[in-house]
Amino acid sequence: MIVLIVATVVLLVWGVRQLEPRMAFFPFSGEDVTPRQFGVDFVGHTLDTADGERLRAWHIPRADAVAQVVYFHGNGGNLSIWADVLVGLWRERLDVVAVDYRGYGVSSGTPTEQGLYRDVDATIAYVDAELRRGDLPLIYWGRSLGTAMAGYAATRGRPDAIVLEAGFPSVRSLFDRNPVMLVLSAFSTYRFATAEWMAGVTTPTLVIHGDRDSVIPYRLGQRLYETLPGPKRFVTIPGGDHNDPAPADAPLYWGAVREFIASLDRRSFHLR
Numbered sequence: 001m002i003v004l005i006v007a008t009v010v011l012l013v014w015g016v017r018q019l020e021p022r023m024a025f026f027p028f029s030g031e032d033v034t035p036r037q038f039g040v041d042f043v044g045h046t047l048d049t050a051d052g053e054r055l056r057a058w059h060i061p062r063a064d065a066v067a068q069v070v071y072f073h074g075n076g077g078n079l080s081i082w083a084d085v086l087v088g089l090w091r092e093r094l095d096v097v098a099v100d101y102r103g104y105g106v107s108s109g110t111p112t113e114q115g116l117y118r119d120v121d122a123t124i125a126y127v128d129a130e131l132r133r134g135d136l137p138l139i140y141w142g143r144s145l146g147t148a149m150a151g152y153a154a155t156r157g158r159p160d161a162i163v164l165e166a167g168f169p170s171v172r173s174l175f176d177r178n179p180v181m182l183v184l185s186a187f188s189t190y191r192f193a194t195a196e197w198m199a200g201v202t203t204p205t206l207v208i209h210g211d212r213d214s215v216i217p218y219r220l221g222q223r224l225y226e227t228l229p230g231p232k233r234f235v236t237i238p239g240g241d242h243n244d245p246a247p248a249d250a251p252l253y254w255g256a257v258r259e260f261i262a263s264l265d266r267r268s269f270h271l272r
Helices: 002-024 083-091 113-131 146-156 171-175 179-185 194-198 218-227 250-262
Strands: 043-048 054-060 067-072 094-099 138-143 161-165 205-210 232-237
Touching: 043 113, 054 083, 054 113, 067 083, 067 113, 067 146, 083 094, 094 113, 113 146, 138 146, 146 161, 146 194, 161 194, 161 250, 171 218, 194 218, 205 218, 205 250, 218 232, 232 250
Parallel strands: 067 094, 067 138, 138 161, 161 205, 205 232
Antiparallel strands: 043 054, 054 094
Protein backbone atom coordinates (compact mmCIF):
# COMPACT_ATOMS: atom_id res chain seq x y z
CA MET A 1 0.00 0.00 0.00
CA ILE A 2 2.83 2.40 0.87
CA VAL A 3 4.55 1.64 -2.42
CA LEU A 4 1.29 2.22 -4.28
CA ILE A 5 0.73 5.57 -2.54
CA VAL A 6 4.27 6.73 -3.24
CA ALA A 7 4.01 5.63 -6.87
CA THR A 8 0.70 7.48 -7.25
CA VAL A 9 2.14 10.68 -5.79
CA VAL A 10 5.21 10.46 -8.01
CA LEU A 11 3.00 9.93 -11.05
CA LEU A 12 0.80 12.89 -10.10
CA VAL A 13 3.80 15.16 -9.61
CA TRP A 14 5.27 14.11 -12.94
CA GLY A 15 1.95 14.50 -14.77
CA VAL A 16 1.12 17.91 -13.31
CA ARG A 17 4.58 19.28 -14.04
CA GLN A 18 4.40 18.04 -17.61
CA LEU A 19 1.05 19.71 -18.11
CA GLU A 20 1.54 22.97 -16.21
CA PRO A 21 3.32 24.89 -19.00
CA ARG A 22 0.63 23.88 -21.49
CA MET A 23 -2.11 25.03 -19.14
CA ALA A 24 -0.41 28.28 -18.14
CA PHE A 25 0.84 29.65 -21.46
CA PHE A 26 -0.83 30.06 -24.84
CA PRO A 27 1.74 31.92 -26.94
CA PHE A 28 1.27 32.93 -30.58
CA SER A 29 4.37 33.24 -32.75
CA GLY A 30 5.22 36.01 -35.23
CA GLU A 31 4.42 39.71 -35.50
CA ASP A 32 1.85 40.37 -38.19
CA VAL A 33 0.05 43.36 -36.65
CA THR A 34 1.77 46.41 -35.16
CA PRO A 35 0.56 49.84 -34.01
CA ARG A 36 1.20 51.11 -37.54
CA GLN A 37 -1.90 49.23 -38.70
CA PHE A 38 -3.80 51.59 -36.40
CA GLY A 39 -2.01 54.66 -37.74
CA VAL A 40 0.29 54.92 -34.73
CA ASP A 41 4.08 54.92 -34.93
CA PHE A 42 6.23 52.81 -32.64
CA VAL A 43 9.84 51.78 -32.10
CA GLY A 44 10.89 48.14 -31.83
CA HIS A 45 13.56 47.09 -29.34
CA THR A 46 15.43 43.89 -28.52
CA LEU A 47 16.05 43.14 -24.85
CA ASP A 48 18.60 40.62 -23.59
CA THR A 49 17.77 38.61 -20.49
CA ALA A 50 20.27 37.45 -17.89
CA ASP A 51 19.83 33.84 -19.03
CA GLY A 52 20.44 34.51 -22.71
CA GLU A 53 16.99 35.04 -24.24
CA ARG A 54 16.17 37.88 -26.62
CA LEU A 55 12.84 39.62 -26.18
CA ARG A 56 10.85 41.79 -28.55
CA ALA A 57 9.57 45.03 -27.07
CA TRP A 58 7.54 47.91 -28.44
CA HIS A 59 7.79 51.53 -27.40
CA ILE A 60 4.82 53.64 -28.45
CA PRO A 61 6.01 57.15 -27.56
CA ARG A 62 3.77 60.12 -27.01
CA ALA A 63 5.17 63.62 -26.59
CA ASP A 64 2.12 64.92 -24.70
CA ALA A 65 1.79 61.87 -22.44
CA VAL A 66 0.48 62.23 -18.89
CA ALA A 67 2.19 59.03 -17.71
CA GLN A 68 4.50 56.27 -18.90
CA VAL A 69 3.17 52.71 -18.77
CA VAL A 70 5.15 49.47 -18.78
CA TYR A 71 2.51 46.92 -19.83
CA PHE A 72 2.64 43.22 -18.97
CA HIS A 73 0.11 41.33 -21.08
CA GLY A 74 -1.75 38.12 -20.32
CA ASN A 75 -0.84 34.49 -20.97
CA GLY A 76 -2.30 34.30 -24.47
CA GLY A 77 -1.34 35.70 -27.85
CA ASN A 78 1.59 38.05 -28.49
CA LEU A 79 2.16 41.76 -28.97
CA SER A 80 0.24 41.65 -32.24
CA ILE A 81 -2.83 40.24 -30.51
CA TRP A 82 -2.54 42.94 -27.85
CA ALA A 83 -1.83 45.76 -30.32
CA ASP A 84 -5.34 47.23 -30.17
CA VAL A 85 -5.19 47.34 -26.36
CA LEU A 86 -1.79 49.02 -26.40
CA VAL A 87 -2.93 51.57 -28.97
CA GLY A 88 -5.97 52.21 -26.77
CA LEU A 89 -3.63 53.15 -23.93
CA TRP A 90 -1.64 55.41 -26.26
CA ARG A 91 -4.82 57.18 -27.31
CA GLU A 92 -5.40 58.01 -23.66
CA ARG A 93 -2.16 60.06 -23.72
CA LEU A 94 0.03 57.33 -22.27
CA ASP A 95 3.60 56.61 -23.34
CA VAL A 96 3.58 52.81 -23.64
CA VAL A 97 6.27 50.14 -23.39
CA ALA A 98 5.28 46.48 -23.79
CA VAL A 99 7.28 43.28 -24.15
CA ASP A 100 6.60 39.79 -25.47
CA TYR A 101 7.65 37.18 -22.93
CA ARG A 102 10.01 34.41 -23.98
CA GLY A 103 8.35 32.09 -26.49
CA TYR A 104 5.80 34.74 -27.50
CA GLY A 105 5.80 36.60 -30.81
CA VAL A 106 9.37 36.79 -32.07
CA SER A 107 10.96 36.50 -28.62
CA SER A 108 13.26 33.52 -28.18
CA GLY A 109 12.92 30.71 -25.67
CA THR A 110 10.12 28.77 -23.99
CA PRO A 111 7.89 30.27 -21.31
CA THR A 112 8.10 29.19 -17.67
CA GLU A 113 7.11 31.07 -14.54
CA GLN A 114 10.69 31.71 -13.46
CA GLY A 115 11.63 32.56 -17.03
CA LEU A 116 8.93 35.24 -17.18
CA TYR A 117 10.32 36.83 -14.03
CA ARG A 118 13.71 37.04 -15.75
CA ASP A 119 11.92 38.71 -18.65
CA VAL A 120 10.44 41.26 -16.26
CA ASP A 121 13.90 41.93 -14.80
CA ALA A 122 15.23 42.62 -18.30
CA THR A 123 12.25 44.83 -19.16
CA ILE A 124 12.42 47.15 -16.17
CA ALA A 125 16.22 47.39 -16.43
CA TYR A 126 15.94 48.36 -20.11
CA VAL A 127 13.20 50.88 -19.47
CA ASP A 128 15.18 52.48 -16.65
CA ALA A 129 18.35 52.68 -18.75
CA GLU A 130 16.96 53.57 -22.18
CA LEU A 131 13.32 54.63 -22.23
CA ARG A 132 12.46 56.19 -18.88
CA ARG A 133 10.85 59.62 -19.02
CA GLY A 134 11.69 61.46 -15.84
CA ASP A 135 8.96 64.05 -16.40
CA LEU A 136 6.19 61.45 -16.12
CA PRO A 137 4.91 59.07 -13.45
CA LEU A 138 5.91 55.48 -14.18
CA ILE A 139 3.10 52.91 -14.02
CA TYR A 140 3.46 49.13 -14.09
CA TRP A 141 0.25 47.81 -15.65
CA GLY A 142 -0.54 44.08 -15.61
CA ARG A 143 -3.52 42.31 -17.10
CA SER A 144 -4.57 38.77 -16.12
CA LEU A 145 -1.36 36.73 -15.77
CA GLY A 146 0.44 40.02 -16.25
CA THR A 147 -0.76 41.14 -12.80
CA ALA A 148 1.70 38.66 -11.27
CA MET A 149 4.41 40.14 -13.50
CA ALA A 150 3.51 43.69 -12.48
CA GLY A 151 3.50 42.67 -8.81
CA TYR A 152 6.91 41.07 -9.17
CA ALA A 153 8.19 44.11 -11.09
CA ALA A 154 7.11 46.36 -8.22
CA THR A 155 9.44 44.43 -5.90
CA ARG A 156 12.36 44.99 -8.28
CA GLY A 157 11.81 48.48 -9.60
CA ARG A 158 10.24 51.63 -8.21
CA PRO A 159 7.06 52.52 -10.05
CA ASP A 160 4.99 55.52 -9.09
CA ALA A 161 1.77 53.54 -9.48
CA ILE A 162 0.44 50.11 -10.38
CA VAL A 163 -2.64 48.96 -12.29
CA LEU A 164 -3.84 45.38 -11.80
CA GLU A 165 -6.52 44.43 -14.32
CA ALA A 166 -8.48 41.15 -14.26
CA GLY A 167 -6.02 39.71 -11.75
CA PHE A 168 -5.97 37.06 -9.05
CA PRO A 169 -4.17 36.44 -5.73
CA SER A 170 -2.39 33.28 -6.92
CA VAL A 171 -2.86 30.52 -9.45
CA ARG A 172 -4.20 28.20 -6.73
CA SER A 173 -6.98 30.67 -6.02
CA LEU A 174 -8.36 29.94 -9.49
CA PHE A 175 -9.31 26.46 -8.27
CA ASP A 176 -10.87 27.39 -4.93
CA ARG A 177 -14.22 25.91 -6.03
CA ASN A 178 -12.82 22.91 -7.88
CA PRO A 179 -11.58 20.37 -5.29
CA VAL A 180 -9.90 18.08 -7.84
CA MET A 181 -7.92 20.88 -9.48
CA LEU A 182 -7.12 22.38 -6.09
CA VAL A 183 -5.51 19.11 -4.98
CA LEU A 184 -3.62 18.72 -8.26
CA SER A 185 -2.37 22.31 -8.06
CA ALA A 186 -0.54 21.38 -4.85
CA PHE A 187 1.86 19.36 -7.02
CA SER A 188 2.55 22.25 -9.39
CA THR A 189 5.68 24.41 -9.28
CA TYR A 190 3.74 27.38 -10.67
CA ARG A 191 2.46 29.96 -8.18
CA PHE A 192 2.04 33.33 -9.95
CA ALA A 193 1.50 34.74 -6.46
CA THR A 194 0.36 38.28 -7.23
CA ALA A 195 -0.81 38.90 -3.66
CA GLU A 196 2.51 37.72 -2.22
CA TRP A 197 4.50 39.96 -4.54
CA MET A 198 2.30 42.91 -3.61
CA ALA A 199 2.38 42.22 0.15
CA GLY A 200 5.27 44.59 0.75
CA VAL A 201 4.37 47.15 -1.93
CA THR A 202 2.77 50.38 -0.75
CA THR A 203 2.66 52.05 -4.16
CA PRO A 204 -0.78 53.48 -5.10
CA THR A 205 -2.67 50.74 -6.90
CA LEU A 206 -5.73 50.70 -9.12
CA VAL A 207 -7.54 47.36 -9.40
CA ILE A 208 -9.94 46.92 -12.33
CA HIS A 209 -12.18 43.89 -12.81
CA GLY A 210 -15.23 43.11 -14.92
CA ASP A 211 -18.17 41.63 -13.03
CA ARG A 212 -18.84 39.17 -15.86
CA ASP A 213 -15.28 37.85 -16.11
CA SER A 214 -15.61 34.26 -17.32
CA VAL A 215 -11.91 33.38 -16.86
CA ILE A 216 -10.78 35.06 -13.65
CA PRO A 217 -13.88 35.34 -11.44
CA TYR A 218 -14.80 38.77 -10.15
CA ARG A 219 -14.50 37.56 -6.55
CA LEU A 220 -10.79 36.88 -7.08
CA GLY A 221 -10.19 40.45 -8.16
CA GLN A 222 -11.93 41.56 -4.97
CA ARG A 223 -9.84 39.14 -2.90
CA LEU A 224 -6.63 40.44 -4.47
CA TYR A 225 -7.68 44.00 -3.71
CA GLU A 226 -8.32 43.16 -0.05
CA THR A 227 -4.73 41.96 0.38
CA LEU A 228 -3.10 45.16 -0.88
CA PRO A 229 -1.43 47.14 1.90
CA GLY A 230 -1.00 50.53 0.22
CA PRO A 231 -3.33 53.24 -1.12
CA LYS A 232 -5.77 51.55 -3.45
CA ARG A 233 -8.97 51.83 -5.42
CA PHE A 234 -11.20 49.09 -6.84
CA VAL A 235 -13.23 49.74 -9.99
CA THR A 236 -15.93 47.34 -11.19
CA ILE A 237 -16.64 47.31 -14.93
CA PRO A 238 -20.32 46.32 -15.32
CA GLY A 239 -20.66 43.60 -17.95
CA GLY A 240 -16.91 43.37 -18.41
CA ASP A 241 -15.55 39.98 -19.50
CA HIS A 242 -11.95 38.78 -19.42
CA ASN A 243 -10.95 39.13 -23.05
CA ASP A 244 -12.82 42.25 -24.02
CA PRO A 245 -10.73 44.05 -26.68
CA ALA A 246 -12.29 47.32 -25.49
CA PRO A 247 -13.81 48.08 -22.07
CA ALA A 248 -17.48 47.16 -21.71
CA ASP A 249 -18.05 50.55 -20.09
CA ALA A 250 -15.42 52.77 -21.68
CA PRO A 251 -16.41 56.06 -19.93
CA LEU A 252 -16.21 54.41 -16.51
CA TYR A 253 -12.99 52.54 -17.30
CA TRP A 254 -11.05 55.43 -18.78
CA GLY A 255 -12.50 57.89 -16.32
CA ALA A 256 -11.14 55.78 -13.46
CA VAL A 257 -7.72 55.58 -15.13
CA ARG A 258 -7.59 59.34 -15.67
CA GLU A 259 -8.63 60.07 -12.09
CA PHE A 260 -6.05 57.63 -10.76
CA ILE A 261 -3.23 59.21 -12.75
CA ALA A 262 -4.36 62.71 -11.81
CA SER A 263 -4.27 61.73 -8.13
CA LEU A 264 -0.57 60.85 -8.20
CA ASP A 265 1.73 63.24 -6.39
CA ARG A 266 3.85 64.80 -9.13
CA ARG A 267 6.40 65.94 -6.56
CA SER A 268 7.39 62.38 -5.72
CA PHE A 269 8.16 60.74 -9.05
CA HIS A 270 10.90 58.18 -8.73
CA LEU A 271 13.39 59.77 -11.09
CA ARG A 272 16.30 57.69 -12.42
